[in-house]
Amino acid sequence: xxxxxxxxxxxxxxxxxxxxxxxxxxxxxxxxxxxxxxxxxxxxxxxxxxxxxxxxxxxxxxxxxxxxxxxxxxxxxxxxxxxxxxxxxxxxxxxxxxxxxxxxxxxxxxxxxxxxxxxxxxxxxxxxxxxxxxxxxxxxxxxxxxxxxxxxxxxxxxxxxxxxxxxxxxxxxxxxxxxxxxxxx
Numbered sequence: 001x002x003x004x005x006x007x008x009x010x011x012x013x014x015x016x017x018x019x020x021x022x023x024x025x026x027x028x029x030x031x032x033x034x035x036x037x038x039x040x041x042x043x044x045x046x047x048x049x050x051x052x053x054x055x056x057x058x059x060x061x062x063x064x065x066x067x068x069x070x071x072x073x074x075x076x077x078x079x080x081x082x083x084x085x086x087x088x089x090x091x092x093x094x095x096x097x098x099x100x101x102x103x104x105x106x107x108x109x110x111x112x113x114x115x116x117x118x119x120x121x122x123x124x125x126x127x128x129x130x131x132x133x134x135x136x137x138x139x140x141x142x143x144x145x146x147x148x149x150x151x152x153x154x155x156x157x158x159x160x161x162x163x164x165x166x167x168x169x170x171x172x173x174x175x176x177x178x179x180x181x182x183x184x185x
Contacts, residue, residue, distance in 0.1 A: 009052050013059045016048040020064025024072050034144075036151045041068075043163035045084070046118055049092035050168055051100040057088025079133030080152075083125035087156070090121030098168070103176015105168045114168065118160045126153035 027037035049057025061084030
């Protein structure tokens with residue numbers, strides 16, 4: 001597998017960031033805890049991170065969340081921006097194991113690896129990083145931010161586990177077929 005960073009990765013970052021921003025307003029609120037929602041944008045970021053690597057995932061998480069906050073809410077909540085990047089980077093680190101662009105994301109083993117990775121990444125990001133940053137940067141009450149983090153974790157693993165996995169399986173089937181093409185004499 002070619003692991004160089006090129007035009008495909010730059011395009012994936014641009015399209016992914018734009019999609020992430022646009023999808024910021026598509027949310028299903030988790031009414032139990034304020035300011036937490038199921039967001040399909042996380043599945044898009046996870047999909048692109050798995051297909052194109054940690055830089056792409058990290059940039060989409062960082063820029064997509066920051067721009068989405070700035071455009072739709074008027075300010076950026078940095079303690080939730082950085083965890084998005086953490087998830088994108090962590091998922092992207094296993095890009096070669098997923099082999100999405102080569103058509104290799106079609107076995108139970110690969111799907112399990114992807115989902116274990118995203119669960120661990122989301123746990124670190126939302127149960128640890130986001131609440132700690134909320135407390136340190138914004139002096140938010142610990143009980144509130146750990147509850148928000150726990151529900152963000154649960155929401156993200158559900159969205160990525162279902163929608164992200166479906167996107168990866170579908171794309172991998174298409175990418176695998178197109179990589180089988182060869183020039184005729």
